[in-house]
Amino acid sequence: MGEIQIKNTLQGLENKYIKRELKDSNESKEQLFIQLDRNENNFGFSKQVPGAINQAISESYIYTNVFGEPLRTELAHYHQVLPDNILVGNGSFELISLIAQVFLDSTSISLTATPTFAWYRAASLLVGAKVKEIALKEHAFPLRQLIEQVDSDVKLIWLCNPNNPTGTYFSYHELNDFLKEIPENSLVVVDEAYIDFVTTNENYSVAKLIHKYKKLIILRTFSKIHGLAGLRVGYALADNSIIEQLFSFKIPPNTNRLALAAARTSLKDRTHYQYVQQAVNVEKKYYYDELSKRQIRFIPSVANFIMINFELDSEEVVAFFQTNHLLVRGGKEYGYDQWVRVTIGKHSENERFFKVLDQLIDRVKVKK
Ligand SMILES: Cc1ncc(COP(=O)(O)O)c(C=O)c1O
Known part of the structure; x- marks a missing residue:
């Protein structure tokens, strides 16, 4: 007996995002990793x-x-x-x-x-x-x-x-x-x-x-x-x-x-809304400043995430961050092969992002 197949019109069109989620899903990981890959709001919800x-x-x-x-x-x-x-x-x-x-x-x-x-x-x-x-x-x-x-x-x-x-x-x-x-x-x-x-x-x-x-x-x-x-x-x-x-x-x-x-x-709760809006903007400016210092290109963003061009294969960048317990989203699946999308997190998370980034930069320098 043959395997059950999805209908013909959907063959080969499976959603890559869902496939990635299946591969990555694992409760303990969610707790251990800093998640900057899904555009969530790491500042959380209203206290009420x-x-x-x-x-x-x-x-x-x-x-x-x-x-x-x-x-x-x-x-x-x-x-x-x-x-x-x-x-x-x-x-x-x-x-x-x-x-x-x-x-x-x-x-x-x-x-x-x-x-x-x-x-x-x-x-x-x-x-x-x-x-x-x-x-x-x-x-x-x-x-x-x-x-x-x-x-x-x-x-x-x-x-x-x-x-x-x-x-x-x-x-x-x-x-x-x-x-x-x-x-x-x-x-x-x-x-x-x-x-x-x-x-x-x-x-x-x-x-x-x-x-x-x-x-x-x-x-x-x-x-x-x-x-x-x-x-x-x-x-x-x-x-x-x-x-x-x-x-x-x-x-x-x-x-x-x-x-x-x-x-x-x-x-x-407008207070919480404004707090998140402002906190994301402050942290986004931190990204802009830190990326500019390192002469790394990015797309200025009005949202709570930012696309960064690492001039490296995005899958390698994602893997490097992942081994350092930080999840970011590679652009390869969207044809932005050297770009990585990073959700603006809390300050400590963003600081950690730049620590790992500096390790990546050092590694690339050594390779050269
Ligand atoms: C542009 C866009 N629309 C919709 C959604 C999904 O939103 P919801 O959580 O309301 O289903 C997302 C989730 O990341 C998104 O990026």
């Missing part, structure tokens, strides 16, 4: 989160509200939209998959840039759509080039803003100009997972564009600045007609009580 979770435990025998209430209404206030404009999900991963399931089929093209967040591609392939990827321009989302690719088969366009892994950003006005040129039958998803780290006024303003463009879906998450990656809450903002279509096909109880309670509490 544990109390909120504790309170919510007693009601855990009851399913959550299918709309994610009362979080949904609180998010509506926060973004100055209506609750009908919001769909609460089990992290943005779930929402990306759901959007692909609801709007794409085997006749559709899903358009995005490369490199960007890999799940847009995986979610599109899973539902049989074709994926067209346009190279970044100067490490940034190539909005103009994407417009040139749009035809009636392009049903979905995925934009990542700020872009993971490059940390580059496009403004409200650039997005508005882009949306003006996209036909009404192509949906545009703007994934704003890292937008909270942008410290200009731009970081709150794009939500209001959902009133202007029915084709726009914005994704947000509690995994990054709120530090709740392990609890799984994300949400989509869009015109109520889009939200209704997505809602009809989502898993009804898709969130859990503890996560909803944590997210509600975190949303209210």
Whole structure:
């Protein structure tokens, strides 16, 4: 008897990220290693989160509200939209998959840039759509080039803003100009997972564009600045007609009580939000200064991670850091062969990063 195989359309397209996670997964490692490889928020969550979770435990025998209430209404206030404009999900991963399931089929093209967040591609392939990827321009989302690719088969366009892994950003006005040129039958998803780290006024303003463009879906998450990656809450903002279509096909109880309670509490704790935003910026400047001192190139980033060019095979760099108990993400899988993406951690973690980096530099000098 032959082996059970994944369906033909997915053969050879397995997600490299997941493969790497399988290889790396090991509890003791998570405890021993400094993790600067997954863009988590190492500054952690609001101090008020544990109390909120504790309170919510007693009601855990009851399913959550299918709309994610009362979080949904609180998010509506926060973004100055209506609750009908919001769909609460089990992290943005779930929402990306759901959007692909609801709007794409085997006749559709899903358009995005490369490199960007890999799940847009995986979610599109899973539902049989074709994926067209346009190279970044100067490490940034190539909005103009994407417009040139749009035809009636392009049903979905995925934009990542700020872009993971490059940390580059496009403004409200650039997005508005882009949306003006996209036909009404192509949906545009703007994934704003890292937008909270942008410290200009731009970081709150794009939500209001959902009133202007029915084709726009914005994704947000509690995994990054709120530090709740392990609890799984994300949400989509869009015109109520889009939200209704997505809602009809989502898993009804898709969130859990503890996560909803944590997210509600975190949303209210502006002090923690600002603390993380500021701490990441201070630490990012530390990276810029230390890298510049060593004449190492990097891409200036508006997010909580930074791409660094080591002018060495990125797999070797990752392995060197790993033997020194520090996890960073190699760029090879995205075609950035000599680049490594590093999440901005706490000061002691970042100091450790530069200690290991100096050992790497010494080793390379000796080899030469
Ligand atoms: C751009 C981007 N979108 C979405 C996600 C996933 O977010 P969530 O934890 O809400 O599923 C990530 C995770 O790293 C990401 O980098």
